[in-house]
Amino acid sequence: MIRKAMFRSVKKCIPACMLLVLPLVAWAAEAQLPSSSYTPEELAKVREWEKTWVGKKVDASSIDQVAQFLPEGFVNIFKDQATWFAPPEGFSFLVSAYKPAGVTPGTIEATKKWAPLVKTDANGWITNYAEIAGVPFPNPKTGLEVAYNFECNTRGDTYHSRWASPVINPRTKSDRPADQEFTEMFFIHRVDVEPKPAYAATDNPKGYFRTELLHFYLPAEMMNSRLLQIRYIDDKKDDDAYLYYNQFRRVRRISANERCNAIDGTDQLYDDAYQWDSHVGKNTYKLIGKKEMLCPRHTDAAKGVRVMGQGFPSGLNFERCNLWVVEAVSKEKGYIYSKRVWYVDPETWLIVWQETFDKNGKYWKVFGELTDDIKNANGDMRNFFTGLVILDFIRIHAGWSVQVTKELSVPTIKPDMFTTSNLQKTY
Numbered sequence: 001m002i003r004k005a006m007f008r009s010v011k012k013c014i015p016a017c018m019l020l021v022l023p024l025v026a027w028a029a030e031a032q033l034p035s036s037s038y039t040p041e042e043l044a045k046v047r048e049w050e051k052t053w054v055g056k057k058v059d060a061s062s063i064d065q066v067a068q069f070l071p072e073g074f075v076n077i078f079k080d081q082a083t084w085f086a087p088p089e090g091f092s093f094l095v096s097a098y099k100p101a102g103v104t105p106g107t108i109e110a111t112k113k114w115a116p117l118v119k120t121d122a123n124g125w126i127t128n129y130a131e132i133a134g135v136p137f138p139n140p141k142t143g144l145e146v147a148y149n150f151e152c153n154t155r156g157d158t159y160h161s162r163w164a165s166p167v168i169n170p171r172t173k174s175d176r177p178a179d180q181e182f183t184e185m186f187f188i189h190r191v192d193v194e195p196k197p198a199y200a201a202t203d204n205p206k207g208y209f210r211t212e213l214l215h216f217y218l219p220a221e222m223m224n225s226r227l228l229q230i231r232y233i234d235d236k237k238d239d240d241a242y243l244y245y246n247q248f249r250r251v252r253r254i255s256a257n258e259r260c261n262a263i264d265g266t267d268q269l270y271d272d273a274y275q276w277d278s279h280v281g282k283n284t285y286k287l288i289g290k291k292e293m294l295c296p297r298h299t300d301a302a303k304g305v306r307v308m309g310q311g312f313p314s315g316l317n318f319e320r321c322n323l324w325v326v327e328a329v330s331k332e333k334g335y336i337y338s339k340r341v342w343y344v345d346p347e348t349w350l351i352v353w354q355e356t357f358d359k360n361g362k363y364w365k366v367f368g369e370l371t372d373d374i375k376n377a378n379g380d381m382r383n384f385f386t387g388l389v390i391l392d393f394i395r396i397h398a399g400w401s402v403q404v405t406k407e408l409s410v411p412t413i414k415p416d417m418f419t420t421s422n423l424q425k426t427y
Helices: 002-030 039-055 073-081 105-117 143-151 255-260 270-275
Strands: 093-094 157-165 167-169 174-176 178-188 206-219 226-232 240-245 250-255 283-295 317-330 338-343 352-359 364-377 383-390 397-408
Touching: 002 317, 039 317, 073 383, 143 283, 143 317, 143 338, 167 317, 255 270, 270 352, 283 338, 283 352, 317 352, 364 397
Parallel strands: 093 317
Antiparallel strands: 157 178, 157 397, 167 174, 167 397, 178 206, 206 226, 226 240, 240 250, 283 317, 317 338, 338 352, 352 364, 364 383, 383 397
16 A cells, blocks of 8 residues: 555656756757757758859859848949959859868867856846856857857967958058957866866956957057957956057057947957957847858968959858857947847857948948868867958948968966066067
């Protein structure tokens, strides 16, 4: 009788127990990073489309056939080539086959460990932000969750690179050269370089999120000037930025109000770096859905061919990818853009295309991020930037950046590099 009573009690509990277990099982499944932006059925359709398009050169005569996969502004330069000083043969790019992007084992492991432990408040804001690493929301349900995935991408935890970045004026057929060296380090969300997932509080007493050191070589008037930027974990605290201007040998603090100023005369704002370079909490986000786009993934920007004054290079590879589309609107009254539209790669959580609109809602700029799989210091492949194209449709300017050198997950990059005293280092 006792056994029968126990059995009846257990049987009655089964539905309630299942209710408790099922959410845990579902959440554990969400902690798995998707290996592709496509389902097998979707990918089969892409492969069928690729039979016609892979290896084909897209130019003005065929751009309308793939316009549905490209930002409006990018299509327009193919239709108005004279304005953008196209070469005699016209602008073009090559279609390549889709392949999954490189993701490091550290990113995969951190996501499995930390994504199930992410805590959020009623509005979706992460409350244990500094304790986690990896991709917090592998299967995002909101625009805010996509934004968090982008922000938590630590680009290898540390990296060192050098960029050739001319500012292009197609109307005068001229370039203003720029040559800049970047060194960056993340203090939290670390997945590839020890300490992981973060520096201990004793080693990060000021609560840094990440730091960046920028060294200017060109243009000539900026030679050996340097910029230090510091972002804090506390999103209520403005970034600190200090510019050492070599000609005057003085360090000047840059106000947070200057985040909407152009960087060294370019068409890129301080907030535009990496497509968005400020705290997630400064915007509201609307998840539009998914959209298939032709993206300059798995392409080497150094292979881009252009002459001085030409608005866009030829010779780049574009592949089809299924991206998250998010509308980001600044909470700041009178912000320079009325909105940004992000096209976010669900495999890398990089913004590979972005469209921005001015205060009156007029189409303003298109940003295209070029990426490729690059081996980091651990010998692992990570999809990373190789270049950037900017098209400014109000000023009729363009920007073209090529990453000349790139070193990811560099263990020798240490916190003491990111100090104001290091800005004044003699060269």
